[in-house]
Amino acid sequence: MAHNIPKTPLLDELEKGKWPSFVREIKDAAKKSPMSADLLGQLERSYREKIGHWKHGGIVGVMGYGGGVIGRYSDLPEEFPNISAFHTMRINQPAGWYYTSQALRQICDIWEVHGSGLTNLHGSTGDLILLGTTTDNLEPIFSKLNAIDFDIGGSGSDMRTPSCCCGMSRCEWACYDTMAACHDFTMSFQDEMHRPAFPYKFKFKFSGCPNDCVASIARADMSVIGTWRDSIQMDQNAVREYAAKGMDINGDVVNNCPAKCMSWDGKELKIANEYCRRCMHCINAMPKALRPGKDRGATILIGSKAPIVEGALLSSVLIPFVKMEPPYKEIKDVVAKIWDLWSDEGKNRERIGEFIQRMGLGNFLEEIGIEPIPEMVSAPRDNPYIFYEEYFEEGDETEEEEEK
């Protein structure tokens, strides 16, 4: 072995306990990788000094791409020369995060030769993260990924790598094919993902039902959340079976309904579906008895983000219901209008949610040609500070009369 593995008395404390130990993982990689050995040394120093030792980014990448590689440099390059450059590569994950053992081994083989041997499965946006390599290795890694058909994800002010829940592949609640939609949008917007040209990042997340397992309503600029328009499918015998097995149908299900649109008399469960809010609670509680309706699609919401810059936002309703069928033209047309407007008018580092707050949802809707409807607000305004774009002058009314 050509390199030393440093002593790490503080980090060693994190090899104890029952949760998987990332320190053990770094040590395992450090047996072969001098980069990972230096990472251990630098991290131990951070633990001692209570501060990180990474410099602010740096622009690196592979030819033809403007994103997907995050430059990272140690601020202690003399002490830890093997991580003086320690860049991250974001690899676009397959939809639903499914892999074969063969595909994972191929990625490991590339990363053993060209990187630290450390990964994140997965990063917050959804990409497979290869953690730590040098600038020289970026092109060889890309050409080898190319050979096994894995491409790079997004970073910077671009469309970020879309992600989705497992949807119809393994969930009875999926109201549309999330993996198909995620893959389709990813393929349709390769240029927008690989060449940053927006005011800031733009994320799509596809959840198959209102349980929202990919947290799209909190984390996606456009949240596509499965729902249905018709009645919840019910199997009364299965409801009675839950009751017979001890479920308190009134306490556990009926009383938890936010719309108070259910009743149970010990024999039959009734739902006033016109008042159902599609919250999923009753379906979650009794998956054998209740299922989403058959007329399925998605609600499109827009604008969620974390606090930076102007405060955190949740996505809000843009289209209450849309059928989710390829090629998803209706949604993509809206996306094109939104991107055009935001690219022209958005400020640097202004997410679409903040942009809408600044210009007002009403004005935004007008610009993208969508009619305002009550589904878009939790309540109408409670202040009288209303803008009107025109006012009447003396004589206007008679002119209008004459035109008629």
Add this chain to the structure above:
Amino acid sequence: MADAVVQRRTDYGPPHYSKFLPPIIKENYGKWKYHEIMRPGVMVHVSESGAQLFTVRASSGRLISIGKIRKYADLADKYCGGYLRFTSRHNIEFLLSKKENVDPLIKELEAMGHPVGGIGNAISAIVHTQGWVHCHSAATDASGVVKCVMDDLIEYFTETKLPGKLRIALACCLNMCGAVHCSDIAILGIHRRPPRVDHTRVVKMCEIPNVSASCPTAAIRPVTVDGHPSVEVLEERCMYCANCYTVCPAMPLNDPLNDGVSIWVGGKVSNARHEPMFSKLAIPFLPNNPPRWPEVTDAVRNLVEVWAKNARKYERMGEWIERIGWPKFFKMTGLEFRKEHIDDFKHAGLTYKRSTHLTF
């Protein structure tokens, strides 16, 4: 070389997921009828065709070496035809069509140090960020705090003894790569000292109008220092968001004496029952105390246990607090309510108590 450029293949996107789906999933795609939780960490999905798919979920730890990935691959080959997946919370899932393989797989995973669980009324794995392992703006470590918190709460991952789901997330600064702002419990690294402006580097590295514009509280303004353009920070207006540092590396906020952790509660993402909610401030500051962060693990355990003891079935942290009211929450958890808890950013007035609905 010119040929290489011409022939370069780009923008081919990720491999199509259909290459990675096990046959049982291909055959039953969109035909799943219902599922049951067989035991903690194990689900069976039943198809309209009668086919049964067994999912075994284990914690991965998120930061994984290629040695470990190869071991996962071996397990997938041995027990489920070489197919596996990962979840949105960094768990690994093995997808089995043979029920008899469930127990031996669990035994091997546990022997490898990967607890099985995280399904149903449990704490699933903590979604988290990079921390000191790989980030320049981290106010705390991520993997280390997560490891300590989950070591402490492991029983709530491997068993389903909670009233409802509990989701914990950690972000090591306000950028929130982990988007923790809608979690039952959010652990958030915070700075508490305004940026230190390095005037010699500002002029070389930063666009001054961008730096001024980056500040949400208008605390940054252009100045001339020693004849060179630079910026100054009105310190009393700074709330340490570090957005300026993101656009200008010459304004670092990282500071061992003042960086630490804040704890937020009551957020949720799911639409089930209550609408999605943001997490709200429970504890403004806890110190960074590596390697085991005892103040943080104690605080999180206290929150989990007070909620678990008092919440009704299905009630998430935020739903429970909404029912009992915030004064009771602070009383029951023994947490101190301070000036820092009262919002003073935009729309702050909406969080003032505007009724006499009080408990005594």
